[in-house]
Amino acid sequence: VDGFDELFRREYPTVVGITRWFTRDDGRAEEVAQDAFVRLLEKWSRVRTYERPEAWVRLVAVRLALKGRRRRDRGRALEASLPLADVVDRHADTDLERAVRALPPQQRAAVVLHYFADLPVDDVAEAIGCRPATAKVHLHRARQSLAAALHDDEEVTDVRR
């Protein structure tokens, strides 16, 4: 398909990197990413005309990951009230990851969606179920918390996974 394969090769690792934040194992993360690309390919004739087709597939991947996670969490009363409470729960391999994990659930989710998935605030808000202004507040407070946590740690240099 014209242009799709190129986008896939370029974007697939990124999307997997994003979905890893929402899944408990890498295999599941790749499954979700591929699900998103399946949907992208089915709608490729339309999405390819978008300014950023990669943003579309990232958002779809996040939604699919959250959808699957919420399904698994169904029945848990506490998490039902906070659907993204445990959204970023993978083992942290770096100081940054550890710092992100330490954020409150909504702030963690906002950071992952906005920075790692590169989604605009409106999409972040939609994904976590809040208003854009609230999403901005989450991001602002997350940055404050991360700054406090990381600047106190002199060894924060390795940002690779």
Added chain:
Amino acid sequence: MSVDELLRTYASSVPALDPDAPLRSVHHRVRRRRLVRRGIAATAVVLALVAASAAAVRPHHDARVTSNETGQAVTLDLPAGYAEASDRRVAPDSPLAGVDGNVLVLYTGADDRSVLVVSRPHPFGAVDRRFTTNATVQGVPAAVYTLAQPGRVWIPDLHGLEITVDAQGLTTEADLRALADSLREQDGHAVLGDYPIWADRVLTDGPHPVDVGEQTRRQVVFRSAGRHLVLDVTSGRSSTVVARWRDGGRAVDGLGDGDATYLERDGERRVGWEQGEQSFALRTDDPAIGDDELVAIARSVRVSG
């Protein structure tokens, strides 16, 4: 480095993954999903046609209308019953002119439109010889069965049998409704068996004024043309009658335009008419032969090509 820069730098680092295998997987899954959707869509179209057609007919009868995928033909599963023609005429511009085949033609009467039913390869007794030449309809070996006049015909053969109605200009939805409307399931008299022989009349109630002088004679009259009637006298119920034939000579006979044909026990006898529309009668003047038996004999009559 600010937190914002740190996060964006982190986001730019992606896991090292070979995309080729997952790319092939994505293409494969999309192809499969499309195939499934096409199958579902095709099925849905067929089901919709079936539902729409069946809904059009079912209020009247249990006729089940199905359709093939191309919509070029409609298949009717007609219940056993009487087909009742309301008009004997053939429209001057009827496409049936010259059409022949294994078909049952019923006339709606209202607008002289015809319903052409293509049946399985099975010769029908034909009333109207205009439609009895050897031919096929849509590749089906065919003989035409029409009603020479408004009346009824028992068509038990159609029960459970898929009847293809030519939908290419010969029939309309109204025709299908008319066909369904023409079916009248009626138990009781004038049921002449498992073959499409038109019962002119069944007189089982004593004296009658028609063509015989004996007041006690009863008869079942058939009409046919250009075909042979095979009188099967091997059935158990007819054996009594057959025995009487043998013993009593002409207690029961078949008549074709006045020519008597004698039936023999334990065998078949062909009664042939080669020309035009004629009548055939099974009759008896033996009071020991009940009406039911006489009808049973009539039911044994088959039509042979």
